[in-house]
Structure formats: C-alpha cells, structure tokens
Amino acid sequence: MKGDWRAEPIVADEKRGEVRRLKPNPNSASSRKDSDEPTIRFIRAQDFHNRYSRLIKWELEDEMAQVDERLRSWSKQKLLAHGYALLELQARNSGWLFGERVVKFHAGKGKSLGSHRFSHGDIITICRTDPVKEIPIEGIVLMRKRNSLSVVVSENLDKIRSGTWRIDRGANRVAHDRMQDALREILRDEPPTPLADLLLGRPRDVNESAESRPQFRGIKSREVFAPTDLNESQTTAFYASMNNRLSLIQGPPGTGKTHTAVRILKGWTEQGTGPILAAADSNVAVDNLLEGLLKLGVKAVRVGQPVKVRAQLRGATVRARVEEHPLQEEVRELIGLQENLQRRLPALKGKERGLAHRDLKMGWKDIRSLEEAMAEDVLNSAEVVCSTCIGAGHMILGNKKFSNILIDEATQAIEPATWVPIMRSCRRLVLVGDHRQLPPTVISRRAEDDGLRLSMFERLVEIGLQPHMLNTQYRMHPVISEYSSARYYDNQLENGVTAQERPAPAGFLWPDWDAPVAFVPVDGAEE
Ligand SMILES: Nc1ncnc2c1ncn2[C@@H]1O[C@H](COP(=O)(O)OP(=O)(O)OP(=O)(O)O)[C@@H](O)[C@H]1O
Ligand SMILES: [Mg+2]
Numbered sequence: 001m002k003g004d005w006r007a008e009p010i011v012a013d014e015k016r017g018e019v020r021r022l023k024p025n026p027n028s029a030s031s032r033k034d035s036d037e038p039t040i041r042f043i044r045a046q047d048f049h050n051r052y053s054r055l056i057k058w059e060l061e062d063e064m065a066q067v068d069e070r071l072r073s074w075s076k077q078k079l080l081a082h083g084y085a086l087l088e089l090q091a092r093n094s095g096w097l098f099g100e101r102v103v104k105f106h107a108g109k110g111k112s113l114g115s116h117r118f119s120h121g122d123i124i125t126i127c128r129t130d131p132v133k134e135i136p137i138e139g140i141v142l143m144r145k146r147n148s149l150s151v152v153v154s155e156n157l158d159k160i161r162s163g164t165w166r167i168d169r170g171a172n173r174v175a176h177d178r179m180q181d182a183l184r185e186i187l188r189d190e191p192p193t194p195l196a197d198l199l200l201g202r203p204r205d206v207n208e209s210a211e212s213r214p215q216f217r218g219i220k221s222r223e224v225f226a227p228t229d230l231n232e233s234q235t236t237a238f239y240a241s242m243n244n245r246l247s248l249i250q251g252p253p254g255t256g257k258t259h260t261a262v263r264i265l266k267g268w269t270e271q272g273t274g275p276i277l278a279a280a281d282s283n284v285a286v287d288n289l290l291e292g293l294l295k296l297g298v299k300a301v302r303v304g305q306p307v308k309v310r311a312q313l314r315g316a317t318v319r320a321r322v323e324e325h326p327l328q329e330e331v332r333e334l335i336g337l338q339e340n341l342q343r344r345l346p347a348l349k350g351k352e353r354g355l356a357h358r359d360l361k362m363g364w365k366d367i368r369s370l371e372e373a374m375a376e377d378v379l380n381s382a383e384v385v386c387s388t389c390i391g392a393g394h395m396i397l398g399n400k401k402f403s404n405i406l407i408d409e410a411t412q413a414i415e416p417a418t419w420v421p422i423m424r425s426c427r428r429l430v431l432v433g434d435h436r437q438l439p440p441t442v443i444s445r446r447a448e449d450d451g452l453r454l455s456m457f458e459r460l461v462e463i464g465l466q467p468h469m470l471n472t473q474y475r476m477h478p479v480i481s482e483y484s485s486a487r488y489y490d491n492q493l494e495n496g497v498t499a500q501e502r503p504a505p506a507g508f509l510w511p512d513w514d515a516p517v518a519f520v521p522v523d524g525a526e527e
Pocket of ligand 1 (some may be wrong): 229
C-alpha cells in the first residue's frame with residue numbers, strides 16, 4: 001500500500017537508484033506523478049508522521065527479523081565463518097570505564113579470534129551457547145584487538161571465569177524509539193520548532209523562508225566576523241549560517257565542511273543567541289566536531305557513552321566531567337553511608353528494619369538527584385553540546401532546549417534521525433553534507449524502496465532549497481579530484497593543494513608517477 005500517504009504527491013523528477021546523478025539540479029521539484037518517487041513536500045503533518053513512522057518501523061522489524069533469521073536458520077559454523085558470531089570465548093573482568101564494567105573476551109591461550117565483524121561501538125549480545133534460548137546480556141564493543149575483544153556490559157556476567165561465552169550481533173531498538181518520539185512531536189498544534197513548516201516544505205518560496213532571520217525570543221545577536229582561515233566559499237556559508245534560519249552547506253570530500261562547521265559553531269557562541277547543539281549521525285563525525293571545537297578553545301562537552309567516544313576525547317564526555325564535579329565528594333560520602341546501612345540491615349528487626357529500608361531508598365534518591373544536578377551543571381556550563389542525532393534524545397538532556405543546531409554529515413542520516421535534535425526547540429538550523437556522496441544506510445528493503453534513503457538534506461534540495469557549495473578541496477592529489485569534479489560536481493571543484501604537496505607514496509610501483517592513482521585488488525576483510 002503506497003497510495004495512503006500520498007496526500008500531496010509533489011515528486012522529484014529524477015529516478016533515484018544506485019547510480020548517482022551526473023549534474024546537480026537543485027530546482028528539480030516538479031509535479032510529475034511518478035509512482036516510485038517519494039513525497040517530498042507535506043501539507044499535512046499527519047501525512048509526514050505516518051509515512052516516516054511506518055518506514056522506521058519497517059526498518060526495525062526487518063533488522064530484527066534479519067538478526068533472528070540468521071540465528072535460527074544458520075548453523076553455528078556458518079555464523080562463525082561469516083563473522084556474525086564468536087563462540088567458546090573465555091572472559092574476565094577487565095576494569096571499569098566511567099563506572100561501567102568492562103569485560104575482555106578471548107579465544108584461549110595463544111589462539112586468535114579469527115576474522116569477525118565486531119568493531120568499536122557495535123551493539124552485541126552475550127550468552128553461554130544459544131541466544132535464542134537464553135536471555136542474553138547486552139554489551140557495546142570498546143576495543144578490538146587481534147586476540148581479544150573488550151566490551152562494556154550492561155550487567156555483570158555470572159561466574160565469568162568458568163565455562164565459555166558466545167557473542168552475537170544485536171539490533172538497535174533505542175534508535176527506533178527515539179525517532180518515533182521525535183516524529184510524534186510534529187503532530188502537536190504547535191510543534192516544538194518554528195522551522196517545522198519550512199522543513200515540511202510548505203512555503204511557496206523555500207529559499208526566501210530559509211533566508212529569513214531566526215527569532216530568538218527577544219535575544220539580540222551580537223555581530224560577528226568570519227575568521228580569516230576560511231576561503232571565499234566557506235566565508236559565504238559562514239555568514240549565511242550567522243544570518244539565516246536555515247542553511248544547507250554542501251561540499252565534496254575534503255572541502256572543509258567540518259572545518260567550516262566548527263567555525264560556525266564558534267561564531268554562534270560569539271553571537272550569544274542561546275544554547276548550541278553540534279550533532280552528526282555517526283560517533284566518529286561527532287568526535288571530529290568535538291575535537292575541532294576544543295582546538296579552537298570552545299567549551300564543548302560530549303553527550304554519549306564514553307565507550308563510543310574516541311579515547312583521547314573521553315575526558316570531554318558528560319560522564320567524565322561529572323566525575324570531576326565538586327559535588328562528587330558529597331555523593332561518595334552518601335554512598336559510603338548507604339553501604340554501611342546495607343551491611344547492618346540483616347541484623348535489624350521489625351520497625352528498625354523498616355526504617356532502614358526507607359532510609360536506603362531515600363538515600364539512593366538523593367544520590368540520583370545529585371547526579372542529575374551535576375550533569376545539568378556540566379551541560380549548562382558548556383558553550384556547545386555535542387551528540388549524535390539519536391543521542392540527542394537521551395534522558396541525560398532532560399527537557400533541555402537548543403535554539404541553534406548544526407548537523408554535520410547530514411546526508412548520511414535518515415530523515416527521522418535528523419528530527420531528534422531538531423525537536424529540541426530548534427530556531428536556527430544548519431545542515432552540512434553532500435548528497436552526491438553515499439546516502440544513509442538502510443537495512444530494510446521495503447523501507448529503502450519507499451524512500452528512507454532520502455535524507456532531509458537531499459529532500460530539501462529537491463524541493464528547491466539552494467545549498468551553499470564549498471568548492472575547494474584540500475585533501476586529494478589534484479588528479480584524483482579531477483575525476484569527481486567532472487563526474488559529480490559540474491567541474492566546479494578547485495584544488496587547495498598542489499601535486500607537489502601530495503607526492504606518490506613509495507613502496508608501490510605506480511603506473512604513472514605523475515598521476516598516482518591505481519586500482520588494487522584486495523583479498524580479505526578490513527582489520
Ligand atoms: N580554508 C582552508 N584553508 C586551509 N586548509 C583547509 C581549509 N578548509 C579546510 N582545510 C583543511 O582541509 C582538510 C579537510 O577538511 P575537513 O575535514 O573539514 O573537510 P570535510 O569536507 O569535512 O571532509 P569530509 O568529506 O571527509 O567530511 C583538513 O585538513 C582541513 O584542515
Ligand atoms: Mg567532514
């Protein structure tokens with residue numbers, strides 16, 4: 001049933017698929033009713049909600065079905081051979097990561113784990129022999145080494161050193177739930193963001209609407225000037241982001257999207273227009289923003305489990321900052337008292353015992369509220385909060401609002417993920433990405449067929465919003481960028497590096513030393 005959500009079938013005029021388009025065509029909104037094109041403008045919020053709510057439901061169902069199907073129908077040997085499971089592992093506790101238990105799994109003395117698909121940040125399940133029959137424990141991979149896998153676990157493993165363990169891949173239900181929560185907000189009479197109308201594509205002239213000034217409820221913005229380490233196209237994007245309520249910044253690889261993004265975020269701190277959120281779809285991209293901000297001296301803090309954050313940046317997580325908080329001493333004292341009381345409990349009788357139970361309960365409540373107060377304090381004293389899109393739905397943020405939101409790598413995020421941060425009362429939005437590079441990953445075939453790979457960024461481009469294009473790349477040898485410039489970017493891409501600055505790496509016989517490009521067959525998997 002595709003017809004039910006097509007209340008406003010204004011569709012894109014280009015066929016979408018595996019092959020990317022040759023030329024940018026930002027004014028491509030047309031009313032051709034091609035039955036395979038997803039809706040891109042939504043007059044009714046209800047249509048928008050129903051469509052995306054269904055797509056992410058399919059995505060979750062199909063992901064879980066895939067995991068389940070594999071577990072039920074594949075033999076252990078096949079799961080092992082394809083790297084989806086690790087069997088007969090030995091385990092031992094291996095310290096803590098900010099209060100969470102770390103467990104190290106290995107294959108036994110001198111044995112290697114072999115090739116497998118588990119890497120840093122993956123959600124896994126842990127059991128003894130059969131995840132379908134047992135109730136597995138959840139974990140997140142902290143570190144992968146040749147002979148071992150370190151995992152942060154949600155609960156302690158019972159009799160950890162006796163017997164062996166099994167690890168499988170898990171599905172991400174949390175992400176689904178947070179996206180559903182965000183989507184529901186659009187159904188309110190007054191959605192939490194004044195950008196809702198524009199983002200649904202309702203205004204006749206989306207560019208005019210996007211270029212209007214953001215409204216910050218009476219806060220006057222201070223004037224700021226672009227830093228001198230931005231080139232011309234980056235400077236234009238910078239000022240648009242200072243003045244407009246919605247901007248798209250598009251840039252081919254290595255054109256300084258992230259470089260510009262962190263300077264925009266810093267510019268916002270100088271403008272003084274309320275709380276700022278720096279988001280991205282992946283943990284790696286958020287880490288890059290965080291790193292850039294810290295380098296510029298911006299007070300930035302990272303939301304998210306430390307296990308998913310790059311090691312050098314873990315000190316900037318809310319968790320780490322809370323551990324250094326002055327109130328922590330009080331918490332430790334309280335915990336000491338609690339443990340004392342707990343120890344005395346078995347010896348107590350009758351009324352005394354009842355009162356002790358009550359005191360214990362109240363004690364834990366006090367500790368929790370102190371912890372919340374510390375987290376709130378850490379968040380409020382930061383100039384910029386950094387988080388993944390899904391992480392922006394985390395409890396730790398309470399009902400904190402962010403009037404200024406920038407999302408890097410926005411073309412890698414499925415649309416509902418993008419709405420999670422935006423629903424925190426966004427009044428000004430900058431989306432950074434490149435719809436000419438890979439679209440978001442979608443597991444469900446039916447969700448993909450129905451358009452879940454269309455990011456918000458790309459949908460906005462299709463309804464006619466003009467992105468600010470960054471046109472100078474600083475990463476590749478000019479001969480490499482020559483191809484992508486011609487093939488994907490209308491020959492608009494310039495080079496900020498010379499051939500001399502990118503000498504061909506030694507140790508390989510290049511077919512042409514002046515144009516060091518070669519395709520090399522690779523056996524085996526990524527390590
Ligand atoms: N105006 C500039 N002058 C000099 N170097 C720059 C400038 N802008 C960016 N760079 C450099 O170019 C490199 C790539 O920048 P950056 O990582 O921000 O690009 P990107 O567009 O985000 O790349 P990706 O597509 O991988 O996300 C970095 O080393 C950065 O320091
Ligand atoms: Mg980048």
